[in-house]
Amino acid sequence: MDRALRVLIAGTGFAGQGHAEAFRGAGAEIVGIVGRTPEVVRDVAQNMGIPYAGTDWQEALTVCKPDIVSIATPGGAHYEPIKQAIAHGCHVFCDKPMTSSGETAAELHALAQAKGVKTAYAASFRYTGSVLHAKQLVAKGAIGEPTEVECISHFNLEREIPFGWSHRKADGGGRLNNNFTHTLSIACSVVGEKILSIIGEVRDDLGRAPIVEGVHNFATRRNFIPKDLDDPALKWGESDVEWSYTVLARLDSPFADKPVSVLFKHGGLVPRFHEDHIVFYGTKGAIYIKGHYGSGQLYLADKTGTWQEMPLPQDIADTVPQVKGETEQCWHYLAREFVRDISGEPVAPYPTFREGSQYQQIIDLIRKNDNWTDVAHLA
Structure with missing residues (x-):
């Protein structure tokens, strides 16, 4: 591409700020950040030099027109923002867990495939x-x-x-x-x-x-x-x-x-x-x-x-990116691979919504806790 990829961040905490720095390190432009609390998102945007700060995700997608969205909120808040971003044709970088259930994760994986957008799943250690x-x-x-x-x-x-x-x-x-x-x-x-x-x-x-x-x-x-x-x-x-x-x-x-x-x-x-x-x-x-x-x-x-x-x-x-913190290093590594892939450069395979969906379905199976065989009756 002849310009830097535009990235919109969802989440203002440790992960949101970390994702923003990772994408900047990969050469992308952070065009906006969205959070729940107006004063918090405003302060984070000001401190990080991000031009747009808001609390309405749908509005931010329309105003910022990102190429990539980075989802850095808790897993239970991933489903709707990702679904809306895919509908806008955005590539999606999502922290783990992908969603709160295997069913919704599988749905988002299918939607991303149908839309033809690229995805990255940050099980990144x-x-x-x-x-x-x-x-x-x-x-x-x-x-x-x-x-x-x-x-x-x-x-x-x-x-x-x-x-x-x-x-x-x-x-x-x-x-x-x-x-x-x-x-x-x-x-x-x-x-x-x-x-x-x-x-x-x-x-x-x-x-x-x-x-x-x-x-x-x-x-x-x-x-x-x-x-x-x-x-x-x-x-x-x-x-x-x-x-x-x-x-x-x-x-x-x-x-x-x-x-x-x-x-x-x-x-x-x-x-x-x-x-x-x-x-x-x-x-x-x-x-x-x-x-x-x-x-x-x-x-x-x-x-x-x-x-x-x-x-x-x-x-x-x-x-290995030369940044402080092992979590941050791994975010930087994956964000770099994602940006290169979107830009048309050859990269090694990286975790996508395929893995995110599969992992979430596996977690659902494990949580059933129904794998036990009763042996109390054995002599």
Whole structure:
């Protein structure tokens, strides 16, 4: 194209501001931002030098005439803005979760295909340097045929974090929507994108959270934890989502004759004893990455079990955006690929609404919690 692509942002919090910076880093022009609260969206627009600020999404689409919309609100608020944007012929960049249900996600995927617009789904931690390195190593046969993957994380989140979208299924809350989406994307990116089968169990071990006014930014929600949780005037909201999960999957891999087994284990409210990690096992070795999203140091083991710390190859390091924060780096990476694709440049496959729809339908299946076999009667 002979001009910068025009981007309209939905959401004024950490993700909205992060998406805006990511698209600017990719050479796009941020033409507007929309939020719920007039004074908040006005302040964010002013601070970021964004020319249009508003609270009416449909009006913003008409006034700003964007090429791309970036959806950075909680998942429960994605459906209508995305549907309207597709109707306007906009390409859509959407943070996870795609929507609050598999049904609505599948509908939006179909609408985007019918309209012929491009989509990007920001289950984007597949773009950390170490995950990109692991993908390269597996493709080169460094661990032989991949056989197993384990993704283990314990967040020890404060139970007193104020009640909000993360506690409500209808708003896109829950650990499957906001943790599993990333680790599933990482596993698929490294060993194979085709998901063959899934089984899982979820648990809500939170129950309730205090209701506090004034929380506008997810990144600063801890600052609003009440000092006196025994205050009789304090109101409480009831959680209806999972805070822990265990999921097993089987992935088809172009690098293995047999399906690869994957374990996803996450405890949102429990402490970790050692580091969170992601491990890829194979017939000739293994890859261990520190960190719940694989953003830490990578280690490679040979078939004798001897581990070696591996430096990040320069060709991969050169592709990682030089911005602060692993979340921001991954947004920048995906936004860059999306802009290049829309501009007609060749790019590697990236997550789209196909993956977003599929992941959302898988989450619905896991949440049914009906995978148990009763063995109490066995002698």
